Amino acid sequence: MSSEIRDINLAESGEQKIEWVKRNCDLLRTLEEEFSVSKPFAGKKVALSVHLEAKTAYLCKVLAAGGAQMYITGSNPLSTQDDVAAALVKAGLEVHAWYDCTPEEYESHIRKVLEIGPNIIIDDGGDLVHMMHTEFVDLIPNVIGGCEETTTGIIRLITMEKENKLKFPMVMVNNADCKHLFDNRYGTGQSVWDGINRTTNLIVAGKNVVVAGYGWCGKGTALRAKGLGAKVIVTEIDPIKAIEAIMDGFDVMPMKEAAKVGDFFVTVTGCDKVIDEEDFAVMKDGAILCNAGHFDCEIDMAGLRKIAVETREQRKNIMGYKLPTGQWIFVLAEGRLVNLAAGDGHPAEIMDMSFAIQALSAKYLVENEGKLDHMLIDVPVEVDHDVAKRKLAFMGKEIDVLTKEQEEYLFGSTTA
Numbered sequence: 001m002s003s004e005i006r007d008i009n010l011a012e013s014g015e016q017k018i019e020w021v022k023r024n025c026d027l028l029r030t031l032e033e034e035f036s037v038s039k040p041f042a043g044k045k046v047a048l049s050v051h052l053e054a055k056t057a058y059l060c061k062v063l064a065a066g067g068a069q070m071y072i073t074g075s076n077p078l079s080t081q082d083d084v085a086a087a088l089v090k091a092g093l094e095v096h097a098w099y100d101c102t103p104e105e106y107e108s109h110i111r112k113v114l115e116i117g118p119n120i121i122i123d124d125g126g127d128l129v130h131m132m133h134t135e136f137v138d139l140i141p142n143v144i145g146g147c148e149e150t151t152t153g154i155i156r157l158i159t160m161e162k163e164n165k166l167k168f169p170m171v172m173v174n175n176a177d178c179k180h181l182f183d184n185r186y187g188t189g190q191s192v193w194d195g196i197n198r199t200t201n202l203i204v205a206g207k208n209v210v211v212a213g214y215g216w217c218g219k220g221t222a223l224r225a226k227g228l229g230a231k232v233i234v235t236e237i238d239p240i241k242a243i244e245a246i247m248d249g250f251d252v253m254p255m256k257e258a259a260k261v262g263d264f265f266v267t268v269t270g271c272d273k274v275i276d277e278e279d280f281a282v283m284k285d286g287a288i289l290c291n292a293g294h295f296d297c298e299i300d301m302a303g304l305r306k307i308a309v310e311t312r313e314q315r316k317n318i319m320g321y322k323l324p325t326g327q328w329i330f331v332l333a334e335g336r337l338v339n340l341a342a343g344d345g346h347p348a349e350i351m352d353m354s355f356a357i358q359a360l361s362a363k364y365l366v367e368n369e370g371k372l373d374h375m376l377i378d379v380p381v382e383v384d385h386d387v388a389k390r391k392l393a394f395m396g397k398e399i400d401v402l403t404k405e406q407e408e409y410l411f412g413s414t415t416a
C-alpha cells in the first residue's frame, strides 16, 4: 500500500530536523546501533500513532533499523509536520498523515495503519487500541501487544481492562519513572511555555498564570511559569495535590475565582470543561487560554463559540472571542495541546528517554510473546533503570554504589 502525505518534496527539511534530533538523542542512537545488529523486530509489523514530528520520526527509524515494517500515523490532527512525514516516506517507511486533517481523514489514517494487521501497536492516547477493538476484531490474534505513551491513554486502557474488553497486553509506558517524572513534568513544563511564548510573544513576568491541575504536567508547567517570573495560581480537585501546590509556594483557589484574575490559563488535567462558560464571562479583557492536556475539551470550546458575539484570528494559532460583556479572550491552538499544536513538543533529550522506554518495551513484548498472562503490563524495572543508567552516563555523571556493608545495613543481607 502506498503512503498518504501532503508533499514528498518537503522531505529535505524533514531530514534536517530528524538529523538534529538524532544528534541529541543519545539513547536512541545507541539503540539504533544495537538493533541494527540484533534485529529484534525482524518480520514484525508495527502500527504507530504518536505526534508525528522529528523525535517520533527518529523512533520510527530506530524500530525500522531493528527490522520492523513501520505503518505510521499521527496522534493529533495539528501536530503532524508534513516535512517530517515526507522524510519518512523518502526513507521507505509507510506514513498516513498530514497536518490539519479533518476528523474523518484522521480516522481513515488510523484505519490504514491497522488494516495491515499489526503485530505491535505503539499508541498515544488510545486511538489505535480503541479502533482495533471495534473495527478490526478479526485482526486481534495477530497482535502480540502494544505500548501506551500517555496518562489519558492509560486511563482508557484501565477502563477497558476492568470491563474485560482489552484483548492483548499493553505496556503502560507513561507509568515508567523515566517517562512521567521527566517527560510529563520537565518536558511539558518547558514545551508548554515554548509554545505559548513563540505564539504570543508576550511577557510572562509579573503576570498571573493559572495552572489547572497539579499532576506531573501541572507541576512542570507551574515551576517553569515561576521561573519566567509569573505569579502562579493552581486549581485542583485533589486536596493533597492542592496542599503540595501551596507548599511549593503557589496560591490555590477554585477556577471561578482564578478566572477573574488570570492573565494566562493553562489546563493540564485530563478532565472535561475545566474552564466553562461561567468562567469565560468573568475573565479579564485580553486573557490568554490554552490547554496541554490530552483532549481539546478542557477549555469548553463549544460553550465559548456559542456565547461569543464575534471571533477574529489574531495571529497564527491565536483566535480571539468577543464576549457579550465586551471583553476579548484569546485561545491558542484551538484548545488543543499547545506544546504540540503550536510548538515542536517536548525537547529531544526528553523524548530520547520516553522513546527509549517505548523501543525497549516493544522489544520486551516480542521477547515475551505468548508468555504474558495479564493485559496491563508495567515497564519492567530493569528497563527503567537501564534507561536511567545509560542517560546518566551520557550526561557524564556518576553516582555512588552501595558497599556490601551498606547493603547489609539497609536490607539485612547482601544480594549476590
Ligand code: NAD
Residues within 6 Å of the ligand: 150, 151, 152, 153, 180, 183, 184, 188, 212, 213, 214, 215, 216, 217, 218, 235, 236, 237, 238, 241, 268, 269, 270, 271, 272, 274, 292, 293, 294, 295, 337, 338, 339, 346
Ligand atoms: P496527573 O494524573 O498526574 O494529573 C492530573 C491532575 O489534574 C490531577 O492532580 C487531578 O487531581 C487534576 N484534576 C483533574 N480534574 C481537575 C479539574 N476539573 N480541575 C482541576 N484539577 C483537576 O496527569 P498528568 O500526567 O499530569 O497528565 C495530565 C494530562 O496531560 C493528561 O491528559 C495527559 O495525557 C496529558 N499529557 C500531556 C502532555 C503534553 O505533552 N502536553 C504530556 C504528558 C501528558
Ligand code: SAH
Residues within 6 Å of the ligand: 050, 051, 052, 053, 055, 056, 075, 076, 124, 125, 149, 150, 151, 174, 183, 187, 293, 294, 295, 296, 337, 340, 344, 345, 346, 347, 351, 354
Ligand atoms: N494523543 C493526544 C495527547 C497526548 S499528548 C492528543 O494529541 O490529543 C501527550 C504525549 O505527547 C506525552 O505523553 C508525550 O510523551 C508526547 N509528546 C510530547 N512531546 C512530544 C514530541 N515532541 N514528539 C512526540 N511525542 C511527544
